[in-house]
Amino acid sequence: MKQASGFEKVAARCWNLLNEGKPFTPIFVTGTLLLFYISEWFSVSFWSGFLFGLGAVLPLLVLYYHYDFPLFLRNYLWLPLIGFLIIFDHFSLTASLFAIALYFFFTVFFWGTLYYHLRIGTSWTNFTRFWKLVLKNSDSTSGNAQEQLPKVLLIIGIWTMVTDSFIGSSLSIEWDKLLMLYGAIFLFSYILHKYLFDWKPTIKPTYTEDVKSSNNKNEKVIMIVIDGMRKERFQEAQTPFLDSLKKSGTEYSQMETVYPARTVVCFSSMMTGTYPFEHGINSNMVWGRGVKVETIYDSLRKVNKSGRLLGIAHLVDAMGDDVDTVTAVMHNDVADSNIMGRAREVMKEKDPDFFTVQLIGTDQTGHSRGVLYDEYIQKIEEADSLVEEYVNWLDENGYMENTTLIICADHGQADGIGGHGHLDEGERFVPFFMNGPSINAGKIVEDKHSLTSVAPTVAHLLGAPIPSHSRGEILTEAFNHRKEEKD
Numbered sequence: 035m036k037q038a039s040g041f042e043k044v045a046a047r048c049w050n051l052l053n054e055g056k057p058f059t060p061i062f063v064t065g066t067l068l069l070f071y072i073s074e075w076f077s078v079s080f081w082s083g084f085l086f087g088l089g090a091v092l093p094l095l096v097l098y099y100h101y102d103f104p105l106f107l108r109n110y111l112w113l114p115l116i117g118f119l120i121i122f123d124h125f126s127l128t129a130s131l132f133a134i135a136l137y138f139f140f141t142v143f144f145w146g147t148l149y150y151h152l153r154i155g156t157s158w159t160n161f162t163r164f165w166k167l168v169l170k171n172s173d174s175t176s177g178n179a180q181e182q183l184p185k186v187l188l189i190i191g192i193w194t195m196v197t198d199s200f201i202g203s204s205l206s207i208e209w210d211k212l213l214m215l216y217g218a219i220f221l222f223s224y225i226l227h228k229y230l231f232d233w234k235p236t237i238k239p240t241y242t243e244d245v246k247s248s249n250n251k252n253e254k255v256i257m258i259v260i261d262g263m264r265k266e267r268f269q270e271a272q273t274p275f276l277d278s279l280k281k282s283g284t285e286y287s288q289m290e291t292v293y294p295a296r297t298v299v300c301f302s303s304m305m306t307g308t309y310p311f312e313h314g315i316n317s318n319m320v321w322g323r324g325v326k327v328e329t330i331y332d333s334l335r336k337v338n339k340s341g342r343l344l345g346i347a348h349l350v351d352a353m354g355d356d357v358d359t360v361t362a363v364m365h366n367d368v369a370d371s372n373i374m375g376r377a378r379e380v381m382k383e384k385d386p387d388f389f390t391v392q393l394i395g396t397d398q399t400g401h402s403r404g405v406l407y408d409e410y411i412q413k414i415e416e417a418d419s420l421v422e423e424y425v426n427w428l429d430e431n432g433y434m435e436n437t438t439l440i441i442c443a444d445h446g447q448a449d450g451i452g453g454h455g456h457l458d459e460g461e462r463f464v465p466f467f468m469n470g471p472s473i474n475a476g477k478i479v480e481d482k483h484s485l486t487s488v489a490p491t492v493a494h495l496l497g498a499p500i501p502s503h504s505r506g507e508i509l510t511e512a513f514n515h516r517k518e519e520k521d
């Protein structure tokens with residue numbers, strides 16, 4: 035199984051610049067207008083107008099970078115655009131149509147067809163479905179047409195107004211009106227986010243309290259994260275092995291992911307026990323160097339134990355050297371079986387005490403083909419048999435004797451291009467169950483819990499200190515205290 039190359043790690047970062055909605059907006063409008071004005075490139079007055087225009091839209095770029103307009107809040111983005119059209123006479127219809135055309139070319143053809151074809155072998159005709167998915171999509175990526183288009187059109191409207199006033203025409207800019215428009219947009223955005231954006235999971239205000247229990251002598255914890263496995267789609271799939279693990283273990287029926295529900299953010303929260311505001315990873319685009327707080331891997335090192343995370347290249351940006359990568363450039367039909375092959379190798383070579391494996395096939399099918407189609411269910415069913423083979427292999431090789439198994443997803447996926455981020459329907463609660471000799475059989479915990487519980491629970495099970503900034507509760511409901519009873 036190929037690891038992700040250095041090139042792939044860089045390419046994955048570059049792709050995130052276009053894939054995450056926030057960096058996409060400024061990059062896209064700048065690129066679009068450079069192309070739109072291509073015939074003016076040799077004119078000095080164009081360049082002064084273009085740069086002046088950039089200066090004029092800068093406050094908007096900053097505002098739109100700062101604020102997502104998640105879920106229904108995106109509908110409010112059309113109001114500033116309407117305001118602009120009413121206040122100013124100038125509106126470049128050709129630039130707007132050009133931007134819309136380029137946007138759909140980028141999302142539907144470049145991303146949904148070419149990129150997926152080259153990376154995971156999706157069919158060349160994927161655009162016939164992908165355009166519908168983009169229109170419905172509600173996540174924080176650039177593939178959220180209903181959020182990106184009103185943002186892009188307003189920025190382009192103002193930018194072309196300023197640029198055109200420099201290119202020979204007698205157009206003059208009414209700066210006082212522009213200033214008033216900006217003031218109104220800032221106030222409006224602030225009010226929307228303060229009073230209407232109320233569905234973020236509540237952050238636990240205190241750090242994790244350790245508990246006394248005899249369940250802290252596990253030899254291993256093995257966690258399999260089926261990336262992007264939406265809970266009720268999992269229930270609809272035929273997954274006999276996972277079902278049997280769930281039945282003979284403890285299930286958490288209200289396990290909540292974090293906000294924003296992006297893969298690298300969710301993994302960072304699981305491995306540190308805290309939320310994005312504290313670990314510092316706020317999207318899949320990681321600007322700095324890794325999480326800012328202690329991870330479960332740091333905790334394990336303190337007691338001479340080790341943890342490994344086997345996953346895609348993006349995770350290195352957050353968790354650094356504790357990650358073994360797998361290449362994400364591979365036909366989606368073989369991705370997960372290859373990852374499981376690599377998982378056997380890592381287990382044999384490094385024998386980690388805490389081992390996490392990320393399966394990516396389900397998530398990728400959701401993104402490229404949508405979650406409400408049969409292909410997505412099929413990928414979950416494939417994951418079921420791959421997990422079965424892997425657990426049997428672990429068992430045969432003596433790795434399961436005093437081991438707790440955790441099966442979960444990092445987030446669900448919403449309708450559209452398998453979107454996740456803003457906690458739309460289907461994203462928030464994830465499948466989560468534990469199984470093993472220290473874990474209660476046939477128990478269902480219905481209280482709400484958070485994926486931030488992963489790090490402290492694993493630390494506890496392996497007798498390691500809890501990571502320094504962990505806030506999640508230790509999942510004690512699952513513990514059976516078997517040794518205590520025997521003593």
Ligand SMILES: [Zn+2]
Binds near residue numbers: 262296297298
């Ligand atoms: Zn994910």
